[in-house]
Amino acid sequence: MKKNMSTFIFILLVAGVAYLAIFHKPSHHSEAELKKWFSTKLMEISAGLESDIEKDKEGEYPHAGKQSFGKRGSITYLLRDKNNARFDISDKNNLRSQDIIETVGYKTLEQKADSLNLVIHLDENEVEGDGVNTFNELDEYIDDFTRYYSVTISGW
Numbered sequence: 001m002k003k004n005m006s007t008f009i010f011i012l013l014v015a016g017v018a019y020l021a022i023f024h025k026p027s028h029h030s031e032a033e034l035k036k037w038f039s040t041k042l043m044e045i046s047a048g049l050e051s052d053i054e055k056d057k058e059g060e061y062p063h064a065g066k067q068s069f070g071k072r073g074s075i076t077y078l079l080r081d082k083n084n085a086r087f088d089i090s091d092k093n094n095l096r097s098q099d100i101i102e103t104v105g106y107k108t109l110e111q112k113a114d115s116l117n118l119v120i121h122l123d124e125n126e127v128e129g130d131g132v133n134t135f136n137e138l139d140e141y142i143d144d145f146t147r148y149y150s151v152t153i154s155g156w
Helices: 002-023 031-057 097-101 104-115
Strands: 074-078 119-126 146-154
Touching: 031 074, 031 097, 031 104, 031 146, 097 119, 104 119, 104 146
Parallel strands: none
Antiparallel strands: 074 146, 119 146
């Protein structure tokens, strides 16, 4: 009985690994999917821009990476995924800043900023290093350096 159970578990594990190897597809987003995603995120920023500016003027806007709620006169929006983590893109993807600027979402945000006499700036930021923080950790070779985008709106 014990031998049959061990054989059954082994077969189940092999079948599971084979299934993952055959049917699992990594999530490489196409340029069209990424443009649509960025456009949607920029539309969301545009929709909440005026209330965010009011919160900043009152000293109540939680700026990313800052420990205080002080007035800054600008807001930098990190474009984040559904888990609220920074949305990184592989350097192997051909999407560039100009592609994002040409989306409907960016144009809408730009028009909103222009109507409020604000300045808008899209930044492409490279993630530096391989994530190793100490000398004791092993460096791993990574041939896929990621980058992320942020939008800064200022001028109030």
